[in-house]
Amino acid sequence: MEVTLRIKRFNPELDQKAHFEEYRVEVEPNDRLLDALNEVKWHQDGTLTYRRSCAHGICGSDAMRINGRNRLACKILMKDLGKKITIEPLIGFKIEKDLLVDMEKFFDAYKSVKPYLIAEGAPGAGERRQSPEERERFDDTTKCILCAACTTACPVTWVTDEFVGPAAIVNAHRFIFDSRDEGGAERLKILNGGSGVWRCRTIFNCTDACPRDIKVTEAIEQVKRALLFE
C-alpha cells in the first residue's frame, strides 16, 4: 500500500526554520514506521536524519512524535497509522537536524538522580539476598530504555527546564525501592527539591507515551508518597 509521510525537516546548516516535506512510499501493512523512514532515506532522500539502532523497541534510539503521539518508530506498524502520517521530532529538546534532537539535557537529568546502586557495606562472598517479592517491588521501572518518550510528552517539560522529568524519576524509583540500595534518602531529597516530583501535575501523558508500558505516573506517585509518609 502507498502512504504519505509528512516529515518535519530542519537542518540548521541550511534552513532558517523548520518546514514539512512529503514523501510517498510503498509499504507493507506489517512494516514498521522505521522501515518506511529507511525507505525514504535509502531510496529517495539521503539527507533525512534520525537516530535508530536495534529496530525492535529495545535500544531507545528512535523515539519521535508520530501522528501527534510519542512513539518508537520501530515499534509501530504502518497498518496502525493511516495513509497520511505526520512525523515530528520530540518536543522540548533542541532540534539538531530533522527528527534528531539534543539528548544532553535528558541524560543530565537522568544523571542528577544518582541512577546507580548505592550500597557501601561489603557485599560478602556470595550475592546479596533479595526475596522475589522485594525484587518485584521495583520490577516495572527496571524496564526503562531511556528513550525520552515520556519526558518529552510531559507538558511541564515543554514550559520549564526546572523539572527532571518522568524518565529521571522512573530511574530514581528503580533504586529507591530496591531493597539492596542505601541511597534512597539522597535521591528523595533531590526529588523533593524545586525540580523534583512536585512539578508533576499527574497528567498521565508519560504513562501513555511509554513504549515499555511502564506505569510512569504511578511510579512518580509512589515517590511522592514516600516523601510524604516515610
Next chain:
Amino acid sequence: MAYHRYDAVIVGAGGAGLMAAIQMAGNANIAVVSKLYPPRSHTGAAQGGIAAALGNTEEDHWQWHMFDTVKGGDYLVDQDSAEVLAREAIDAVLELEHMGLPFNRTPDGRIDQRRFGGHSRNFGEGPVRRSCYAADRTGHMIIQTLYQQGIKHNVNFFDEFHLVDILFTDDGECCGVIAYEIKTGELHTIHAKTVLIASGGYGRVFKITSNALAGTGDGVALAYRRGIPLMDMEFYQFHPTGLYKLGILVSEAARGEGGIVINGEGEAFAARYAPTMKDLAPRDMMSRFIYQEVREGRGIDGKDYVLLDVSHLPPEVIDEKLPDVTDFARVYLGVEPKEEGIPIQPTAHYAMGGLPTNNDGQVLIDASGAAVPGFYSAGESACVSVHGANRLGTNSLVDLVVFGRRVGRHMLREIGTRELPALPDNPEATAAEEISALLSREGGNRAADIRKAMQETMMDKVSVVRTKFGLLEAQKEICELQEAYKHVALQDKGKRYNTELLEALELGCMLDCAETIIHGSLGREESRGAHYREDFQDRDDANWLAHSMITRTSSGLQLQKKPVKITMFEPKERSY
C-alpha cells in the same frame, strides 16, 4: 581537527567496553568512544541470561560449564580460554549483582537460574539450570547496570563519535584512534597508550539478522585494513528462532522454559535429530534441523518457516519469564503466543570470529601468538576463542563480563609501564581522504543498493548451508560490490549529523567482513559447528582442528592455521 591524549581509549560502550572501563576508572585517564549513546549498545538486546555454575537451584560445576562450552563449539574452542570463561563466570556474575543488577530470585533470595541450549549436567547427561537471568531482558539489565556504574565512576564518554581509523606506529604498536564527531563532522585524533576495540559484531552483512542496524563490524574491519589478521571468520551463528522475515530474536529461554519447535506436520522434530537435548540442542544444530525440515517440504504450509510453540506453558510463566519476546510476536507478527505458534526462521545472530586475542584480550599479529603492543579487543569483536565453531546461548554475556574485566585489568597494568608511542605523521589523513571522497563524489551508486545486494548474497550463499559453488559465486559478487562501493555518492554533503555518510562508511566495513567470511568458508573444507559445507559434510580433525587466520596483504588474502589449545577434553563426536 581535535587532539586528545589518554592512557586508554575504549571503542564501543557495550558490555565488554563498559566492563573494561569500570576496571580502569579512577586509576587511569580513559575515554569511551561510541557511535551510540552507551545504553543503546546491542548488549541491551540480549535476552535469555548469563551462564555461571553457581549451583543455586541444582548441582553444577565450572568444569561442566567448560565442557559444554568446548563441546558446543565443536572442539574448536581454546580450552585454556574456556576454563577462564567458566571459572571466572561465577565471580563475574556475582560482581554484576554487587553492582546492582536485578536478577530474578529464588524463593530463598538467591540468583535464580534456568535451562538453556547446550548447557548440561555431568558432561552431557541432560539439561542443567545454569543461566542467571532477569526475565527475558538480561542484556538490557547488564547494559543499564554497567552504564550506571560508568556514571558513578565518572567515566569520560565520547557519545556519538564514530570510529574511522585505528593508528599504529611503523613498528606496529597501537597508538590511538581517529573518531568522527557525528554532531559536527570533525575528526578527532585520540592518542593513547592502549586501545580496546569492543565494537561488537557484524550481523548486518546478512539479510535476516537479529543484530541492530549499528552491528556493522567497524572495529574489526578497520583493524583488518591495517594488517591485523581476523580469526575464524567462517563461523557465523544463525540463531534458530528469529521472527519470520524480520529476524528479531526470540530467546532460547522460550525453549529453556519448555517451548518446542514444530514443523508443518505438527511434529516436534528436534527429538528426531537430538534425542537427549531435543529442542535444547545447540543453535547451529537447531538451525540446520529447521533448514532440513523446510527443504524437505515440512515448513508451515510448505513455506520457509516453522513454529515456536509456547502455548502449552502456564500463562504466568509467559508473563513473568518471557514477557518481551512474546510481546515481539504480538507487536510485529500479530500472533498471540498463549494461543498459537510463533512463526520463526534462523536469523544471523553472532560472530564467533573476529580479532584474535589471548586470554588478556591482547590482539595477536599472527599464528605464533605474538601480541600487538597496546592493542586489545574484547566481546563480539574479539575471538579468544571461547566460542570455537559455535557459541552456546548465554555465553556471549559471560564473554563480555569475564574478558571485559580481564582486558581492563591488563590494560591498567600496561598503562603503568608503557610509554606513549609517537603518532604517525598526518594521523587523520586516511580517514579524511575517505570521507572527503564520499562527500565530494557526484552522481554515483547508492550505498543502499550495494548493501541490499551484499545482504542477499550473504544470506543465499554464505549462511546455514554452504557449497564451494555458492561460495565462489558469493566471492565474485562481493568483489563486484566492493568495486561498486568505490563509486558511492551521497546526497547529504553536510558536516552536521550526516548519517548518510556514516551508513556508507559502515557499508565499506561490512564488505570487508563479508570478504573474510567467504574466504574462510571456502578455505575450510570440512563441516564444524556453524560452518556447514554440503560438499564436505564431516568434521575433519586431521586437517582442520585449527583456527583460520586471514590477513589482507598486497598480494591478496592469506590464510594461516593456528592450532587449537586442548587441555582437558579430547575431541569427540558431537551428539546431543
